[in-house]
Amino acid sequence: MEEVYFLTYGDAMRLLLTRGGARLNLDLHKTGRSWLILRDEDEFIFPDGTRVSTREVERIARDRGNLYFVKAGGVYKAAIASQEGFYKLVPTIPPTIEINGIRMHRTKDTPPLRDTLSKVDAVKPRDGETVLDTCMGLGYTAIEASKRGAYVITIEKDPHVLELARINPWSRELFTGGKIQIIQGDSFEVVRKFNDETFDVVIHDPPRFSLAGHLYGEEFYRELYRVLKPGGRLFHYVGNPGKKYRRKDLQKGVMERLRRVGFTGIKKVGEALGVVAGKPVRGR
Template identity: 40%
Template sequence: MQEYTFKPVQGILLSPYTATRLLGLKGKGEVPVNVGLDSAVAEKTGEGYVISLENNSYTIEENILRRIVDSDRFLYLGPEGVYLVELRDSNYYKLKYLGEKTAPTLEINGVHMHNISGTTPLDDARLKVKLLGVQRGDTVLDICTGLGYTAIQSHSRGAEVTTIEKDINVLKIAEHNPYSKALTNIKILLGDAAQIIKQLPDEAFTKILHDPPVFAFAGQLYSEEFYREIYRVLERGGTLFHYTGAPGKHRGVSFQKGVAERLRRAGFQVKKIIREYGILAEKP
């Protein structure tokens, strides 16, 4: 198993709102940065704008700043230069702006990786951790790190958390996200969860939060074989929360029914099915 060392970037994250505020600046003033979590001093100059935060100053040109106005993208501004917070590999990854003081979501190939329908990514993470009943002293396995919101919420409740992420590009995006910084306090295992879980000890966790991508992206993480591994590493009396969402609802497909049946065959007692959201199960 490879453990990943999470290293938040040193610099400033500029949102479309910050860009608009900067472009309206006549001289010197304060502007919100890092999705509204911090305030920086900015000054308009002949070369563009100088932005200073915590004794560090960076310069950005006006034409670059205009690239994110009226968009949902972020600009990183720091020692490594100025660039959009996105990556192109075999997939396209983007940190997506949802509003000031709102935790961003991650988009992969245009599909956002968080539930943002009537909620925010952070509020949704809090709900999942609350449903799981995480408390101080728990050992939590968080499957599919993403931007780390559920892992961070479990850690904030006093749990010891181990999280698994398959895609290093996801973690590279997270390192630019101010809302992901607390992942520095959490053990991150880099690799395919379907393989890593086989290397974890029996009954090592009191709680497991399984929040996989949609079935089309990671079908093996919905298999009975994988559920048997979750069952093995969960202690007796331990709880699983499995986020399912509601794929297939418009086609009349009961996706949750199939998940619940496979969990039962793996040995779990299904305690509660939260319609179109998730399943709570227990290892008897």
């Protein structure tokens, strides 16, 4: 696998302040490793031999809102412009994805990793269990569940999100861990193909309602209930419970629809901005 070296605006500023070179962490602090970057007149030489001009590094140092990476002789912005919209990795640690200005993780008061932990902790996957992660994104939820010993099936609809996940060092375990299976497709359609009572845990973290309303509907919840084992647990991220969507209490509506399809023990999880529910054990 080709080495990918990430640069934030802060890293670029440090390079510009050096004369002969500097040691920097170039994997967004996924590890404590450092790499030596040498300075040669008006160029910086990266470990794979790529030469980056001082002018290019100055441009990166002025750009606080984007991430850049060096790979195979070139410098690239960690972003994709397409007919579907504009996608980019945001320089939080770990990164989040921003799609058309909307971030996938809470970042204002909660770092993305803490956001992930609060969701996974709500249902506490255990060693040997099988987890369905309905909306992969950068895969932090799937990775965290697999670290706890679970086998994870995760679904991602958007090929551009998958492309950014492949270059993000914090998503690497998605493709190398061996306990995570990625399915590309719309969760609404993919979940229908699973057998009854396949999963011990479902973590449902959909895009906001305005972008994926079909993933908040009773028909989809019925499918989640079907594929969950008796005694299984569901976490459903809803978003800020203090906000209303078109004058409707979204969280209240979610809880009512979950109840109608058979879920029990439904309650709010404030820290994770969602709700948990369970599928009752037969005979109880």
